[in-house]
Amino acid sequence: MEKLKVALAQISPVWLNKKKTTKKVVDYIQKASKKGAQLVVFGEGLLPGYPFWLSCTNGSEFESMVQKELFAYYASQAVVIERGDLTAICEAARMYSISIYLGIIERPMDRGGHSLYCSLVYISSEGKIKSVHRKLQPTYEERLVWSPGDGNGLVVHPLKDFVVGGLNCWENWMPMARTSLYAQGENIHVAVWPGSERNTRDITPFIAKESRSYVISVSSLFAIKDIPKETPHYATIIERMEAMPANGGSCISGPDGNWIIEPIVEKEGVFIGELSLERVYEERQNFDPSGHYSRPDVLQLHLNNERLSVMKK
Numbered sequence: 001m002e003k004l005k006v007a008l009a010q011i012s013p014v015w016l017n018k019k020k021t022t023k024k025v026v027d028y029i030q031k032a033s034k035k036g037a038q039l040v041v042f043g044e045g046l047l048p049g050y051p052f053w054l055s056c057t058n059g060s061e062f063e064s065m066v067q068k069e070l071f072a073y074y075a076s077q078a079v080v081i082e083r084g085d086l087t088a089i090c091e092a093a094r095m096y097s098i099s100i101y102l103g104i105i106e107r108p109m110d111r112g113g114h115s116l117y118c119s120l121v122y123i124s125s126e127g128k129i130k131s132v133h134r135k136l137q138p139t140y141e142e143r144l145v146w147s148p149g150d151g152n153g154l155v156v157h158p159l160k161d162f163v164v165g166g167l168n169c170w171e172n173w174m175p176m177a178r179t180s181l182y183a184q185g186e187n188i189h190v191a192v193w194p195g196s197e198r199n200t201r202d203i204t205p206f207i208a209k210e211s212r213s214y215v216i217s218v219s220s221l222f223a224i225k226d227i228p229k230e231t232p233h234y235a236t237i238i239e240r241m242e243a244m245p246a247n248g249g250s251c252i253s254g255p256d257g258n259w260i261i262e263p264i265v266e267k268e269g270v271f272i273g274e275l276s277l278e279r280v281y282e283e284r285q286n287f288d289p290s291g292h293y294s295r296p297d298v299l300q301l302h303l304n305n306e307r308l309s310v311m312k313k
Contacts, residue, residue: 001278002161007037008250008271012221013049018077026092033096043220044103048077050194054141056240078107094127115147135168152307156184166190187213195219195246208253212283222246255283
């Protein structure tokens with residue numbers, strides 16, 4: 001049966017710099033293609049970066065100018081898809097004939113263009129944006145800078161003979177979000193994370209066993225040395241931040257829950273795994289969560305795929 005070569009792009013962003021991080025992403029797309037990958041996955045919110053400042057600058061302080069200025073800077077570097085901010089990445093996907101899952105911080109015009117969303121974008125090997133999934137529920141302090149998304153991007157995509165879908169970070173702990181992708185035939189589950197082995201080591205094989213699918217978890221890297229000096233309140237951030245908030249942990253589990261690539265920490269690069277569709281069918285023989293082991297006469301899930309907005313036209 002069909003095989004698929006996938007790439008885990010575990011990299012650090014050029015933090016809060018959309019232009020330079022885009023260039024780095026394009027460079028790593030090329031590197032993944034040179035290694036023969038047909039799919040490359042990047043971490044959560046990589047473009048232009050995760051809001052690591054919140055935990056070390058009293059992020060919940062009301063009317064804080066530190067938080068306001070950092071948010072305004074973050075918003076200025078966020079991705080506006082409607083204005084072509086992903087054009088270079090789409091062109092790289094087309095040029096190198098490789099599909100991409102990329103975590104971005106999105107500032108969408110259909111929600112007014114001022115609030116930010118943690119979005120997971122799927123770009124086909126033809127260079128077309130096929131889905132933009134806005135994280136359903138930002139976690140804890142993330143809610144200070146990210147807004148809750150909707151179900152419009154809870155979709156799957158054909159990739160050769162495989163079916164791929166993805167979720168952001170702690171969305172992967174949401175049983176119904178996972179189930180919505182299983183029900184659409186997903187057999188490669190992509191889980192993107194800001195970084196840290198503690199997030200990926202336990203849940204990656206768990207989802208693989210539950211779904212009897214391949215699970216690709218991809219994290220970013222981030223250390224104090226990655227903070228550009230022009231970042232607002234630079235001195236305050238580096239004084240209070242731990243040395244390495246994100247140590248990676250990218251990995252792949254097979255449909256039986258065993259490791260194909262164990263979590264990789266503190267190492268930047270492109271890491272390649274080969275997936276076989278035959279292994280999915282072998283494991284589905286005794287457990288298929290949306291097929292013979294489901295009971296739709298008893299349990300059903302309702303999915304609202306509408307792209308939400310405050311105004312209907």
